[in-house]
Amino acid sequence: MPFIISRVNFPLSDEQETALKAGLGQAISLVPGKSEASLMLGFEDSYHLYLNGENSLPMAYITVAVFSNRCHRGYGQLSAAISQLFHRVLDIDPARIFINYEDIPAWSVADRTFDDKRNGAE
Template identity: 40%
Template sequence: MPFIDSKVSVKTTPEQRTELKERLGQAIALIPGKSESWLMIDLADEQEMYFRGDGQKPTAFICVNIFGDPDRAAFERMTAELTKIYGEVLGIAPDRMYIKYTASHEWGWNGSNF
């Protein structure tokens, strides 16, 4: 039950959103037990974002929410891949991104909790 919540300051094209969706779907498998078949994604673009007092450079804030307890190494691999994806697809520099991870033991779906 992963959810990737992505906010970027740049405008995205339909082609870029499709590429992000596809690449995020592949990347989520870096976290053991996670797959695209349960992945939900929110791609919010054109967000007014300031980082280090600068609102002119492309910026991203990415939250990865998962059910369960993956190890730290999985998050390290995911950070490297997310940095690569957002850099290649949207031209956002690695030092202009924050990536936050949240793991939960309480996750609801289809009228009940896991």
């Protein structure tokens, strides 16, 4: 289950959030074996972000957490797609879009736990 949480330092309109949701749903398929069918998204707007001591320009900090992808396959393509999406929809300069990847070795839902066991997981 991938999880993408986006933080931006200005308010998002419903239309912008919908466009980001759709674009991220498509982009996650750049990671082999991942799809919108299992993607969870979160959006935090008007977040207090500062870059070089300033917060007057639009910026984004995006965390992408992916289960069982130790080799980080598809991350380069996903980064490009996310940057292009946030630039197109929100007019954020790609130099102010930061993407952090987190590996998820285990997760649970509905009393069921998934573990990549780090043996043969990619």
